[in-house]
Amino acid sequence: MLVDHFPLVGLRLRTPRLELRLPSPEELAALAEVAAEGVHDPGTMPFLVPWTDRPAAEVARSVIQRHWTKLGEWTPQNWCLDLAVFHEGAAVGMQDVRARDLAVTRRVGTGSWLGRRHQGKGIGTEMRTAVLELAFxxxxxxxxxxxxxxxxxxxxxxxxxxxYELNGTDRHAVRGALTVDHRMLLTRAAWERHRTVPVTIEGLDPCRALFGLDLA
Incomplete structure (x- = not known):
């Protein structure tokens, strides 16, 4: 079975309202359609790489290609886990968690997008909480x-x-204009103080080597 060779397909994160996991091909197609419908106000650009400025069909295809690329490039030293977010059984967005040399640096990064019609319901907070629980x-x-x-x-x-607390700023050119990026940092101590959403993790143990962690 696929899970025997690539155990990440058996990893599940669950919150009171959400499930995060790798999507099936059909679910990945549904996610692509959610992205094509829009994930932000077209008048502003929240992403450093403006992937949502392209025609809807290209936006959808980019979601699929990115997901495959991240899995294909995976190494224990450098990985990015793109998890599909499901709410009431429907795909609503994507939440990633990533790291380089995690066993040494003990630091992860996160990123996400959420379909516009699913925003304003607290889903963004809950999905990031899920991957922070996985990380910490x-x-x-x-x-x-x-x-x-x-x-x-x-x-x-x-x-x-x-x-999180502010951890510096960067300056970028986005859509030909200056855009200031605020870097944010969450420490383990701050995470422990702000944990409010219960998260369950299933299927992690077989994945530890893929995350570059010592199994001893």
């Missing part, structure tokens, strides 16, 4: 980093709620 409780991380442009108040709201 499951993988032994000490820090988690995130970033969002100055105008992305929704992302900053999630970060503040979960205990």
């Amino acid at each position: 409780a499951g993988l032994g991380a000490d820090e988690a980093e995130s970033s969002a442009f100055a105008h992305n108040e929704a992302s900053h709201g999630v970060s503040r709620k979960l205990g």
Whole structure:
């Protein structure tokens, strides 16, 4: 079975309302359609790489290709886990968690997108909480980093709620204009103080080697 060779397909994160896991091909297609319908106000760009500026068919295809690429490039030293987010059985967005040399650095990064019609319901907070539980409780991380442009108040709201603090800024050219990116950092101590959403993790033990962790 596939799970015997690539145990990440058996990994499950569950919160009171959500399930996060690798999608089936049909579910990946559904996610692509959610992205094609829109994930942000077209008047602003929340992403450093403006992948949502392309025609809808190209946006959908990029979701599929990115997902396959990240799995195909996976190594225990450098990985990015793109998890589909399901709410009431429907695919609503994508949440990633990633790291380089996790066993040494003990730091992860996260990123996400959520279909516009699913925003404003607290789903963004819950899905990031799920991967933070995986990182801190499951993988032994000490820090988690995130970033969002100055105008992305929704992302900053999630970060503040979960205990992140400002960790510097970067300046980028996006759509030909200056955009200030705020780097945010969450420590283990702050995560422990701000844990409010229960998360269950299933199928992690067989995956530890893929995350670059010592099985001893």
